[in-house]
Amino acid sequence: MAVKIYHNPRCTKSRQTLQLLKDRGIEPEVIEYLKTPPSAEELADILEKLGMEPHDLIRKQEAEYKANGLDNSALDRKTLISGMVNHPILIERPIVVANGKAAIGRPPENVLSIL
Numbered sequence: 001m002a003v004k005i006y007h008n009p010r011c012t013k014s015r016q017t018l019q020l021l022k023d024r025g026i027e028p029e030v031i032e033y034l035k036t037p038p039s040a041e042e043l044a045d046i047l048e049k050l051g052m053e054p055h056d057l058i059r060k061q062e063a064e065y066k067a068n069g070l071d072n073s074a075l076d077r078k079t080l081i082s083g084m085v086n087h088p089i090l091i092e093r094p095i096v097v098a099n100g101k102a103a104i105g106r107p108p109e110n111v112l113s114i115l
Contacts, residue, residue, distance in 0.1 A: 003028040003115070005105075006038070006046075006095040014094035017105030021096070026115070028096070037088035040081050046095060047081070049102035054080035057092050057104075064090055 064087040094105040101114040
């Protein structure tokens with residue numbers, strides 16, 4: 001089973017989720033998304049797998065959210081996805097992708113449902 005985790009090593013929940021996977025014998029492909037952000041196409045695919053819209057995945061408490069005008073409710077899906085690709089700190093984390101599905105590790109145990 002191929003498993004990916006979009007990971008931020010500075011994030012407690014992300015570290016806990018990665019450890020949870022490893023404790024279950026899973027060695028996921030670790031993507032440090034702040035260094036290697038997903039493309040717009042990849043992020044759109046992740047959103048589809050999550051069953052979410054871009055505004056549901058954006059970290060609204062980050063300074064980049066308002067500074068880049070992403071708090072404008074009139075923005076379309078493509079613009080919000082582009083904003084997250086250009087400012088990956090805005091992507092909620094961690095995201096685990098496995099078995100054609102995705103889950104956000106908040107709490108870390110959420111990812112168990114897709115394994």
